[in-house]
Amino acid sequence: MNPEPSPLVVHLTDDAATALFGEDLLLALQIGDCVALDGDLGAGKSTLSRAFIRALADDPDLEVPSPTFTLVQNYDLKIPVAHFDLYRLSDPSELDELGLEEALADGICLLEWPGKAGRALPKNRIEIQFQFASDGGRDLVIHAPEAKLARLRRVDEIRRFLQTNGYGDAHRRHLTGDASNRAYEHINPADGSARLVLMDAPKRPNGPPIRDGKPYSQLVHLAEDVRPFVAIGQALRQRSFAAPEVLAQDLDAGLLLLEDLGEDGVLDAQGKPIAERYRASAACLAAIHDTPFDREIVIPGGHRHTIPDFDRAAMKFEVELLLDWHLPWKRGGQSATAEERSRFLAIWDQLIDELAGSDTSIVMRDFHSPNIIWRDARQGHDRVGLIDFQDAMIGPSAYDLVSLVQDARVTIERPLMDQLMADYLTARAKKPDFKEAAFLKSWAIMSAQRACKLNGLWVRLKERDGKPGYMRHLPRTLWHLSVAFEHPVLAPLRNWCIEAGIELPESPA
Template identity: 60%
Template sequence: MMVPDPIVLTLADEAATIQLGEDLALALKPGDCLALSGDLGAGKSTLARAFLRAMADDRDLEVPSPTFTLVQSYELRIPVAHFDLYRLGDPSELEELGFDEALADGICLVEWPELADAALPGNRIRLQLVHDGEGRRAEIAGPEAALERIGRSLTIRRFLTENGHGADRRRYLTGDASLRAYETLMRSDGTQFVLMDWPRHPEGPPVLDGKPYPKVAHLAEEVLPFVAIARYLQDCGLRAPGVLAADYENGLLVLEHLGEAGVLDERGQPIAERYQAAVECLAHLHGAPVVREIPVTAEHLHTVPDFDPVAMKIETRLILDWYLPWKRGGRSATDLERQRYSEIWDGLIDRLRSSERHLLLRDYHSPNLIWRQADQDLSRVGLIDFQDAMIGPTAYDVASLVQDARVTIPPALGEDLLNRYLTLRHAQQTGFDEDAFRTAFAIMSAQRNCKLAGLWVRLKQRDGKPGYLKHMPRTMTYLATALAHPALAPLREWMAEAGIDFSES
């Protein structure tokens, strides 16, 4: 196996050393051991303090030297154990200090690693700091995967520097369930921005007609669609973040920070006024002209894909592939059950052919709605996470909001939101077909919640993220509500025959 070349950096001063520590805090993950060695006074302790303060998002965090205690533990976003082995009597003492347990749960930051060389993991990340004229030189060696993560973080720093954000303080914001990651950028005056980090990833295994899931479901795989949809929403008079800098090749964007207030109260309950404003934004969007082709750069024209029957059906399969075996103790759907389920969805989707269509944003619900109290009218609701937008039934996003996947919407509020939307659409459009919309709403609600029921299980079983299962009871309640519509009778009967008991979810 080839050993990857080390990363070599020139650090002009102490500020550059601190910045490297902060950049490393965004690259390391549980199971990483960072071994710090080098000249006396070359900045090992400075880098360690910067790393810990960035991980804690606390510039004033006390970081005592572990010279006498040998280890200092920090319960942070990722737990970190800071070891100083200068006074270690024997490498075997590492076991007594709980090194293996600390590495299993988080990150180990080790100063004077040479005093326990044989006892440290062979796949550790080695960072050596040496004096270099008036500055320092850093050499980072280690496993290829770790160096790729560190290299990515340094690429982000170069991108920021080239676009006037080189001195911004970077802090982890979120990674959620997707392949994208986000950081908060803060200038010295307190102004904040958002970094979107979305590198291209290799294609996954084929799931249908030789295509991987993202291509079948028309999921965005790069930053260009986000920029295009943001531009379209702004042109419609809605509040999407401005794109301040972009590196399309590396998948990096600096975005306007729309704020931190959401549409939920401190108890996590929906605030009616804010949901009402959000449904008004949807009605406004659905009254605007539909645009399918949006210029992004001189070389790229984004074509908004259709939410076509293939994409709809592959999402509904998630309840078959993941939820059903989970509820049945591992027993999968039979071929006959699959065939009947597929035929039912063919019929339901066929009923949508004449339904009203417009841009649908895919996840129009609480995590992606920012409340901007100081703004007026439609600008009070900031919109994010719309890169997967497609052209499809307008009822989809209304169902996404009225049946919020992340928070329980009381039936009275849900009915009020739906009625408010319908009132606005009637005012916009003479002859608006409310009955057809309500049918499409029920079908889209069922489609979305069949997808989510399977997604929550997949996130637990495949991706090791069990926390999403807390949304399952709500999802199944929403699905039961949708199934009460007469158009959904065949699916309701199939669910009963499959043994899906909504009261137990």
């Protein structure tokens, strides 16, 4: 039997600190969490609850009445919240009538005076005990299952990181997360100064060894901590490209406080590409690829980051996602035969051989709409803000152009795709050693490589990780594969796909 984890103890100096903790608590909770708030009158339970609900509503003036007489107050927010006050509860059985179980099914419950509930509360609840402290503040003693307690420890660690760096009174709001272990927050300083962004990226845990004793992240050269982000961002800024400045850092904890480049992107309100912004992004990308980068970068503190190569092993391991996930899904569970796998990998060995002597540069890896910030007030390449570049490699420059013009998450119609290709090629042609025909061949190969990876990845996210939403991109990335097949160098792979039964649409619809 596992021992109960040690409680988390948080000291709060006053009501303002209690309200901030209520806001921070929002960043740690998930649907289905029940938070039992226990303590004497005036200890801060209602202060915390009001701050939590107002933060979730993003409305500091929202009326949050005490549910003392109604027993429960429900808030229909982006995550529903039920605020219970059980002080007047006559019998624990009344909780069924109040709808506790239903509220937890699709929302979060904050529950004051939990002692009145007897054994009716969920066993996996979060218990917060409010205790008066000798300095006039209060101590919170928090008990919870380890997985929930880990979330609470992390938000407390971030608050202490902000305090250390002069932003202890800042208001935090969730910004976004991605398919990795990274999350982002908006940090709003209490003095009204410019908003910042916090990157929360704890060191990536190594998965099981898959090949040659290495986990997946090492095989395909994914960043395992925040140091590559700091290094690549520093190199970009030194070359006058718009990567966010790092204002504070705890490299071991995986916490970075960053300049906020803004919220505008390259898509309109309907999620369609804005041609002017995409064209400016293509010009910026051409400039990046025409700029030399040192392979080894030294960042403050003396850490050295070596930009890895986009090598044969990484390319082949990524395309195998098509074999391992897409093909069995397409065939109702039937895997590729040994002969099919052997032919597929042999074809890719030949295609990678064709890349010999191709134009190489730093490869940002995911140069597409989610990672491009539009800065309308700036000029030239400074209009194109760059984020999410920690997985950068040295490899065929064509890969980044594929990422842009064949955006995995947004349909770039063929006329705009062709325009972006022409813009990029015109910019690169100013260099006398740039060979367009060789570049277009490498573009087709890298287009197929990226499409094979993605068409397997969407299925893996659905089947293994329980994230079916990514499957909406599948028709688009299958179309991208068919576009790559227009180049004659891809004929063997095209024939393999046809024989394997992989359907290639003529459009992204």
